[in-house]
Amino acid sequence: MKIAVIGMGYVGLVSAVSWARAGHKVIGVESNEEKLSLLKAGKTPFFEPGLETELKLALESQALHFSKEFLTMELMSIESLVTNSLSNKSAILGAVDLFFLCVGTPILPNGLFDLTDLFEAVDSLVVPENSSLSIIIKSTVLPGTTAQVEARLKDGFEKLGKVFKGSVWFAPEFLSEGTAMSDTINPSRVIIGGNSEVFKESKLGQFILSVTPASTPIVITDWASAELGKLASNAMLASRISFINEIGQVADTVGADINLVAKIIGLDPRIGSKFLKAGVGFGGGCFPKDTTALKNFGAMHGASTDLLTAVISTNEKAKLGFSERVIKRFGEPHGKTLGILGMAYKEGTDDIRNSPSLKIIELFTQAGGKVVVYDPLIARDKLERLGVEAKASWEEVAQMVDLITILTADPQFVNLDWQKMRAIYSGTIIGDGRRLYSKKILTKLGLNLIT
Numbered sequence: 450m451k452i453a454v455i456g457m458g459y460v461g462l463v464s465a466v467s468w469a470r471a472g473h474k475v476i477g478v479e480s481n482e483e484k485l486s487l488l489k490a491g492k493t494p495f496f497e498p499g500l501e502t503e504l505k506l507a508l509e510s511q512a513l514h515f516s517k518e519f520l521t522m523e524l525m526s527i528e529s530l531v532t533n534s535l536s537n538k539s540a541i542l543g544a545v546d547l548f549f550l551c552v553g554t555p556i557l558p559n560g561l562f563d564l565t566d567l568f569e570a571v572d573s574l575v576v577p578e579n580s581s582l583s584i585i586i587k588s589t590v591l592p593g594t595t596a597q598v599e600a601r602l603k604d605g606f607e608k609l610g611k612v613f614k615g616s617v618w619f620a621p622e623f624l625s626e627g628t629a630m631s632d633t634i635n636p637s638r639v640i641i642g643g644n645s646e647v648f649k650e651s652k653l654g655q656f657i658l659s660v661t662p663a664s665t666p667i668v669i670t671d672w673a674s675a676e677l678g679k680l681a682s683n684a685m686l687a688s689r690i691s692f693i694n695e696i697g698q699v700a701d702t703v704g705a706d707i708n709l710v711a712k713i714i715g716l717d718p719r720i721g722s723k724f725l726k727a728g729v730g731f732g733g734g735c736f737p738k739d740t741t742a743l744k745n746f747g748a749m750h751g752a753s754t755d756l757l758t759a760v761i762s763t764n765e766k767a768k769l770g771f772s773e774r775v776i777k778r779f780g781e782p783h784g785k786t787l788g789i790l791g792m793a794y795k796e797g798t799d800d801i802r803n804s805p806s807l808k809i810i811e812l813f814t815q816a817g818g819k820v821v822v823y824d825p826l827i828a829r830d831k832l833e834r835l836g837v838e839a840k841a842s843w844e845e846v847a848q849m850v851d852l853i854t855i856l857t858a859d860p861q862f863v864n865l866d867w868q869k870m871r872a873i874y875s876g877t878i879i880g881d882g883r884r885l886y887s888k889k890i891l892t893k894l895g896l897n898l899i900t
């Protein structure tokens with residue numbers, strides 16, 4: 450099929466590349482010039498395992514093109530494979546089977562999602578001759594947004610003297626950074642919000658069936674259930690993390706091992722073992738934003754949001770509490786250097802959005818200290834643009850700092866050579882933000898582990 454994907458963030462780019470590799474003709478629309486030129490050159494604007502290789506292959510095979518807007522040569526060239534008459538935007542839009550909207554929905558100061566980019570993308574689809582478009586929202590949105598999008602389309606066409614005859618769907622994405630490609634190709638489930646009666650025969654239905662493994666559960670439901678289902682899935686996972694972080698604090702006070710406690714809990718098949726790793730709190734582009742928006746949306750509609758409120762505040766306490774415990778044990782930061790191993794919000798990504806590392810950096814530098822970081826997946830110049838000194842290895846950091854904290858479970862840190870660390874690190878405190886290490890072993894080496 451011929452597919453347009455609007456917005457080349459994690460969801461949009463990974464989807465566009467995967468679908469092009471699955472044999473579809475895809476145009477990726479991205480308004481950011483810098484991002485666009487990287488993509489056209491076969492480079493991904495962020496690190497994601499396997500993505501750049503697949504991107505290059507998709508570009509080489511001419512199955513994927515990128516464009517700033519619809520009415521451009523790039524789109525002309527992909528579509529000229531099937532028709533030579535694409536001389537205006539209307540004709541171009543008519544030649545595309547499915548429009549996926551994957552633009553960002555950042556959080557506003559009022560705690561709800563900013564729909565500016567989403568509505569701008571929707572408006573760009575309103576042209577007089579094309580009222581029968583299949584539009585699929587993949588951006589994470591609050592319940593009611595898909596209905597708003599349909600109303601906006603109807604209104605837009607009405608103003609042009611036309612009736613909107615297209616279909617609007619909501620199809621959330623559940624990919625995680627670090628495993629985004631396999632999550633997209635082999636999803637845990639496919640959720641579709643829209644008209645279940647026409648789904649199978651629709652272009653979207655045919656497309657979904659062509660790219661989804663036969664064993665994948667597909668749920669077709671109404672818009673609001675799909676919208677809320679996506680947000681509630683993230684909120685559920687975030688709740689588990691806040692729960693285990695709270696139990697982790699209790700474990701520390703009684704000398705229990707939280708990793709073993711999590712194992713005991715997770716062995717109950719009714720509970721399961723995933724998302725029970727205690728640590729320094731959740732971060733990233735989804736959990737903090739989605740839990741906050743869902744809480745505010747619920748409150749706005751008079752629903753009880755006590756649990757979501759606690760999930761969010763427990764997470765803030767996890768980040769702040771860890772940073773304070775480490776600094777308190779260390780002493781006065783003024784004139785001292787903190788070393789951070791792992792700056793991203795988790796291992797397997799170069800994404801720093803809402804990373805717990807930002808909290809300890811803030812506290813340490815505000816108190817007059819300096820910070821040196823190493824992250825195996827983040828380029829040094831990117832780190833230095835954030836105002837910290839960056840090094841090319843953990844060893845370089847360890848030999849020049851007074852205090853070390855490890856904030857991601859990158860394999861390099863999970864398998865640290867502690868004899869080597871002891872030889873080059875002059876400090877005695879190790880802040881273990883991911884609860885990776887044994888207190889017993891580190892104590893024998895003369896190191897104090899803080900969790």
Ligand code: UDX
Nearest residue numbers: 622623624625626724725726728731732733735794795
């Ligand atoms: C998440 C969801 O998993 C995904 O389905 C959704 O589409 C987007 O949001 P992502 O943000 O990429 O994906 O990362 P994820 O692996 O879920 O981790 C989120 C945060 O929780 C990270 O900060 C991670 O370190 C933390 N986490 C995760 C824990 O602290 N403990 C755990 O057991 C699991």
